[in-house]
Amino acid sequence: MARALGASNDHRDPVVEETVGARQAGEDRFRMLIHHTPTPLWYVDARDAGEVFERLRAEGVTDIAAHLDAHPELVEIAKDIVLVTEINRAAVALFGAGAATDLIRPVRYLFAATPDMAKRVMVAHFEGRRNYVEQARMATFDGRVRDVVFSVTYPAPPEHLDTTFITMEDITERLRTEAQLRRLQADFAHAARVSMLGELATSIAHEVRQPLAAIVTNAETGLRWLAREEPNLAKARELIGRIAASALRANDIIQRVRSMAAKQEPERLALDLAEVVDEALHFVRHDLDAQGITLLRVDAGELPPVVGDRVQLQQVVVNLLVNGIQAIAQANARERRIELKIDVDGTDAVTLSVHDTGPGVAEADLGCVFDGFFTTKDTGMGIGLSICQSIIAEHGGEIGVTNHPAGGAMFRVSLPVGDDARPGG
Numbered sequence: 001m002a003r004a005l006g007a008s009n010d011h012r013d014p015v016v017e018e019t020v021g022a023r024q025a026g027e028d029r030f031r032m033l034i035h036h037t038p039t040p041l042w043y044v045d046a047r048d049a050g051e052v053f054e055r056l057r058a059e060g061v062t063d064i065a066a067h068l069d070a071h072p073e074l075v076e077i078a079k080d081i082v083l084v085t086e087i088n089r090a091a092v093a094l095f096g097a098g099a100a101t102d103l104i105r106p107v108r109y110l111f112a113a114t115p116d117m118a119k120r121v122m123v124a125h126f127e128g129r130r131n132y133v134e135q136a137r138m139a140t141f142d143g144r145v146r147d148v149v150f151s152v153t154y155p156a157p158p159e160h161l162d163t164t165f166i167t168m169e170d171i172t173e174r175l176r177t178e179a180q181l182r183r184l185q186a187d188f189a190h191a192a193r194v195s196m197l198g199e200l201a202t203s204i205a206h207e208v209r210q211p212l213a214a215i216v217t218n219a220e221t222g223l224r225w226l227a228r229e230e231p232n233l234a235k236a237r238e239l240i241g242r243i244a245a246s247a248l249r250a251n252d253i254i255q256r257v258r259s260m261a262a263k264q265e266p267e268r269l270a271l272d273l274a275e276v277v278d279e280a281l282h283f284v285r286h287d288l289d290a291q292g293i294t295l296l297r298v299d300a301g302e303l304p305p306v307v308g309d310r311v312q313l314q315q316v317v318v319n320l321l322v323n324g325i326q327a328i329a330q331a332n333a334r335e336r337r338i339e340l341k342i343d344v345d346g347t348d349a350v351t352l353s354v355h356d357t358g359p360g361v362a363e364a365d366l367g368c369v370f371d372g373f374f375t376t377k378d379t380g381m382g383i384g385l386s387i388c389q390s391i392i393a394e395h396g397g398e399i400g401v402t403n404h405p406a407g408g409a410m411f412r413v414s415l416p417v418g419d420d421a422r423p424g425g
């Protein structure tokens, strides 16, 4: 900002002088304000880059992103010809600079930790956008790396063409707190999962016992076929095949329990919600049978993938089913059914609803069933639904409850379709 307002007034017209004086005072006050504002601020002169853009436009370039990809040297040049002309105290502090002058130089240093951003900033400028915002990292002069929200405001005629503004909001602490919170949430979900496994121990034991019993039966039968005077090898072979299959099934169950119990960083993978439900059902099948509850499952055909953590989403499904089973059991309902429906909602969400034939949620409680430690059960902890809610929120989805007109509670989960789904789940 090397504008020198009112610096050379040859004609000493008192009116002009007064106006210029007032303007000067106004500008000084503005400067003071900028200088002391807590937001780090850069004034940048990008006129030379503007000239390069004009030339490119004249040459017929319209897709600037593609052009810069083909000519990465242009981005490098821009980092050296676009100049910081003025900064404020907060900017000096953010960069841990010794003096303000350390920051008054070509903008290259602003892109040291996020080099690709320079191109995106140029593209937005070329396309005539007024603003560009990106979360970026800044390498400071004293060797730190800060996470910032980097915002550029481009000049537009008839404003001063020489001034592009850059502001940064330091969000390092916020991101750190958020990460800590996420870790805490994951730890909490893990603890709840382990406690849930404890409650489901009977069900799980039953699941494992089935293939083991089949193994024993098939082994005994096989031995009998072999003990005959003329051993029936074909039969024996068939039975050994079945034994192997049962052993694999038992192994699968143990693996599932292990991953439920394991403490691992939540993953983000493309998942088929129907598969997640299949796996979750293994945990509650015995409880459903023991309570004489029929599970009605309705799946929409082809489901788009959701992105998330398989185990956490299984945990949600298991929690909802366990609640449904408990509601039906507690009320000793005559009709004993849980309807589980998976559907698509438009093109951008997959939904799961769990509707039971229990007594439903008391009207007064509808607003608080998702609160931590809210329970109406003698032995309940009241964490099942609060965990479900935080898991679903973490996945960018929503969960809600209504009482179904036909009776019973209906929980509905909606998860965004993962368009950035990475394969390899």
Ligand SMILES: Nc1ncnc2c1ncn2[C@@H]1O[C@H](COP(=O)(O)OP(=O)(O)OP(=O)(O)O)[C@@H](O)[C@H]1O
Residues within 6 Å of the ligand: 319, 323, 324, 327, 356, 358, 359, 360, 361, 362, 365, 369, 370, 374, 375, 376, 377, 379, 380, 381, 382, 383, 384, 385, 386, 409
């Ligand atoms: N399917 C349902 N039908 C009726 N009420 C329900 C149903 N699901 C949840 N609730 C109500 O919401 C409360 C909170 O549920 P939540 O799963 O969070 O805790 P909990 O089941 O009581 O205990 P925990 O899950 O920690 O063992 C329940 O105590 C119950 O009052």
Ligand SMILES: [Mg+2]
Residues within 6 Å of the ligand: 319, 322, 323, 383, 384, 385
């Ligand atoms: Mg519960």
